[in-house]
Amino acid sequence: MLVRSKLLFTFAVLLVLLGAAAAFFRLKRDADRTLTAARQTVIDRHSVSLKSRTIIPQGKTGYRLFPAALRATDGIWFRDHLFVTSNLGLLQFDAAGREVKRYTSVDGLPGHELTALAKTAEALWVGAGSQGLLKFTGTQFELFYAENASDFEVTALLAMPSGELWVGTKQRGLVVFQNDRAVEFVPAIGSRFVTALEGGHQQAVIGTFDESAWIYRQGLVSHFKKDSGEQGSLLDNQVTSAACSDETVYVGTPLGATEIRNGRTVRNFAEGLAIRAIAPAPRPVAVTDQGIVTLSAPQPSSARALASGPNPGRFGQSGVAPAGINRLLPLSDGWLALTDSGLYTTDSLERNAWERFVSRSSDRSLASSGRAGLWELSDINVSAIAFDPDQNLWVGYFDRGLDVFDPGGRLLVHHEDDRLFCVNHLLVLGDGQMAVSTANGLAICDATRLRHFITEKEGLIHKAVVMTLDLGEDDGRWLAATAEGVSFFEGNRATQNLFALHGLASNRVYCASKLGNRVYIGTLGGISVLQDGRLTSSWNTANSGLAANWVNAMAVLGRRLFIGTYGGGIQSVEADGQWTDYAEAIGRFEVNPNAMAVDGERLYVGTLDRGIHVYDERQNRWQLLRDGLPSQNVTAFALAADRVLVGTSRGLVEIRKDVF
């Protein structure tokens, strides 16, 4: 009996102990999980998870990128080659100055928004703006990006001597790249907009858009601002450029440059001048909007001008300092300037004799003659494209006027003046002339000449013309959609104007389309329907299938009117009033103004940040096209027999239709 009792007792004790142990471990597990979750939350707050994908550069079949005037922004020597970021992609030059390779969106790059360069032992690093960070090993790229693009929008790069890669971002401040993660460097600089990163063995400078500069030195971070502090002050809180040597930091702002030594500001240079770039060695020089200045010691209060450039404009031949210098790189025998109009070299800043740095060996003759090549666009920010009846290609730019190319690619004319420069839309009128809608009025042109320029004086209700629409009537009537209503024209004569008082859903008119005997006018407040010269009704989110009131584009495909909205994606409506919302298939997004085109059975829709949506009516299928585009911001289309021209905010690309 006794033994049994003891056994029972022991068993009971063991049970209790087991239970306690189980409870303990459960508690510990829960606590660990909570701790881990909390730690992860903290980590997530101070770091960004990154994904990656490999890009093997090879040209996409069926794509052709239009060339444009070169605008070089940054450059770096990597494995005996000069790599240059530009509006045309990443350019690679050999030591002799020959362009040996050009990496573009057609080769697989995520776009042409290339913001920074750095190199480490194993790779060349390229900031790709909102697309993330590219690592180039010499044969292929690897793209690192965040789930939420704004968490890893790369604006600056700095490869530290330790091998660390510092990444400046637009919204997350300074982070340290760690392959699958980018970790916040220090909370004080977290959530800042980093504009400049420079550094070396002894110190580094982090410049920001509106919070001045931090200097990292001997393990400490000091903040230098515009307002006077103990260590001195900068000339402005916006840092445009920086340079760093072991002893000295130079911080450039829109109002001059400041020299900082041993943690204190020492003097200012070039006060009142906008500093575009600073090169610290072999001797410190700064590129300003008034020319290149040396930041010399003997006269600390004034910068000695070395070379003053002409007013910004087209660059001439050698002997004149180039305008729009974005970066100065020292060469063994001089300097290389990366400018808004290409690459230039000089053997002496004092001598101020510059030569164009030859970009392609095959273009040597073009370079010396100064003549642009075929199809060379004046700018990459394309806002409108159209073919005229002679198959000349018209390309309108956001703020650089327009180009007209003949079918062979020869530039017929470049229109740009103080009226015709902000182009919104192009339309071929019944008489073959081109109606060019601009922010300053309506231009009527033929291939080479401006024939009329219509503003309020000529009856336009407002000079900011968004687009025009041919009403297809015998009397040649057409309408102009403006920022303050709609104007109707017969020929070049304004006849009537429509306004909110007359029933327009809003005075802000963005687009118009015609289906049957009705004209649909897309506005900020919905769609107004015009029939027999009168506004009969208005559609908005409250009384129709519209998902957003802001209507940016419309196009007719078959018997349906397709409507592109800002934020609501795409809907369509038929004559019988049947609405269809395509959100389930393609989601909600922003359609760009008048970025819609119809070609037979296909609808092309340009979006703000997700490339092109293509709808095939026969297959009732949507397709998303993102690859190969120089920018995901697709602004315009022009359709030829076998190809589609796609205008974006960073270039023009031609895509063969069989690609779709």
Add this chain to the structure above:
Amino acid sequence: MRTPLLLFLCICSLLAPQAWGDAGVLIPSPGNDKPDPTKLSLADMHVSIVIDNQNASVSLRQIFASHMSSVLEGQYLFAINPEALISDFAVWDGPVRIPGVILERKRAEEIYDALRLQAIDPGLLQQAEQGEEGGSRVSFFSARITPIPPYGTKRLELAYSERLRLEQLQSYFYFPLKPRQFQEQAAGRLRVDLTLRHVLPLSNFKQTSAQYPLTIDRQTTTEIRAHYEGSNVTLSDDFALTYELKSPSNLSVLFYRSKEDRYLKSGLPVTAFERPGRSDAETEAGYFEASALFNTTASAAAKRRPSEFVLLFDTSLSVRWDKLERQFEALEKILYQLHAEDRFQLLLFNSKATLFRPTSVPATPENVAAALDFVKGSFLAGGTDLKQALQTALDNFQPQPGLTGRAVLISDGNPTFGTVETQKLARWFSSATATPAGPKIKLCAYGAGNGCNKVLLRALAQSSGGLFEFVGETEAAEFKLNNFVAHLTIDPLSDPQLTISNYPNFSEVYRTPEGPVFNQSSAQWVGKYRQPLRSVNFTVAARQLAGPIELKRTVDLPSEAVEHLFIPRNWAKARVDFLLRKIEMEGEDAASIGEIVSLSKKYKLVTPYTSFLAAPRSLLRPRLIKPGDPVLRVRTDPDIRTVTAIFPFGLTKPLRYLPREQVWQTRFLAPKEMVDGLYYCRLILRDRVGRAFEERKSFVIDSRAPAIQASVDRSAYRPGDTVEVRVKSDSDTRRIRLRLASLEPAEARWDAGGKASIGRIALPMEIATGEYALEVFAEDFAHNVSSRKLAIAVVGQ
């Protein structure tokens, strides 16, 4: 436009904003485009109002306190009634008071330019300039205030005067405190002192808002002194009051004459900072103001006669946007006020004239609704052929027997086709309407919005014995519009005349303001007299339907009278107006311009030839931002060679100079992450010698029309009931209108107690039973419009 956000029109210019600025707002910079009490709060505000025989003099003193550790700048905004005359503005810089001065316009601009080159931005108030969008600089004052010391205060003073009208024996005064553009301000301490006095008995004095309840300190039959004092006062409504003059017809004469050194010759008090006149200076002439109040029971009792109207409505391009809406409002008001026995014809005109119907129609609700639809169905087009429109009206105007004929012109009076000269047009109209029995047609003209050709409209109205009314952009139109409409069917008194015995002792006597005088209103004359005299007879004679009216007063002309300080300035204003009209009709001449400049300097008047140069103000004024156009436009002086814009999202862009428009322009793309709100961009300007200036400009992202929540007090009504609508909408809503079937629209106004906007529509007795849709329209300052419908039922008695 290829933009992620097509929302902004950032037009930064020297033009007055389209928005309605609040009264005495100081916006801190950098970093703000609206008042921010966490940075700059209104610590103290004192408003002193003296209404002396219908002449209001307002002095405003504001003290702003900085809560920042750095030196601030600020932009001071004040919206003035276009009829008001600013008389002083000063900024205190520590113990130093910096007053404004009146200078010749060119000289003012030269000094202004020079000060700006020194990076001191002076304030400049100028009159009546046409802006890009049809706006005008008149009635808006802004000044950049700098420096505002850290944790310090800034004291600002402003003074203006205005003449209050008397209509139907009632006068209305308001001081703008209600927010129109920005959110509500609060004053740490607010004091309002009011002195109201009149030679005639005052009655029925009341405030229109309960926000600032006055304490009556003293009240007699002819004077009221009151004050309001409060702490932490939310400025959510205007300070406004009405009063009546209960008196039979009366003629009163007031005087001003001073030989004392302590008064400037202009009649303005000398401050410690102005040098008094010499004691042996030649004595100035004396000034008088005669005021005749007409209140005859015969006129008041006269029955309204049926009338026939021809309504000319301007549909040219120059009256687009706000002007068109105000014009339409006036047309609605007129049509809805017509009686069933009235008739009307509607004529729309621009470069052509279009009749609503071949002949006039009875003013039934159906015809009124059809006429309004006719207007809405028309298009704005082309220019303005005013002569053709008037001729068409004359050709088609055949009032039926027994009906009084009237023409009403609703236009900005800016002809661009046909006869365009004011003088020629006025003369033509006068001769075209002349008959032996008097003008064939009485034309009443209503102009709305700045940029109106008031001279022409007034001339057309006066030549035919009609009346003219003008409502500026910053005014509440209701009072004037109601009076205009009320007077359409009443004959004014015939042109009142003033005669004075011993007339050679008097000079430069003017009736001011000119225009028809109705029963239960008043007419004023101002003039000068040379010598004091005893027993001078003043006589005012006029005629009305019931017979002649004659008012007499015998007075002694004093050698000294200093009680009514407003009289000399009123006289100077009348003299300047006379000279300006002369210039308009006959062309400029050196003598007239010289006298205008001289009077303006002496009496601190802003005219087309003089400017008020005040404390520093911004080089670039903001204006109301409209969505839909990402264009930045900046106007600078000719010395600026480059302008660069730095946007808050990181973009730096140079602006391009447009020589044809003399403006700098660029376009920009803003990221879609920028939510609705106010933003700043920096502008770096560089002049020809390389000096850099920095400015800040604001733009608004406003992609949404106001969200509306609306409700009615019940769902079913009976004829004769009032439908009360309660509306809540976004804080940037500037206007809420209610429409129900063909009834006159109503406005919903903010009710602070109910924290909503309340509007009421009275259902007429004859409304048919049934279901109706009540529409609520809300418009924000960016002119986004949204609407909501409410279903209501009208059931039988």
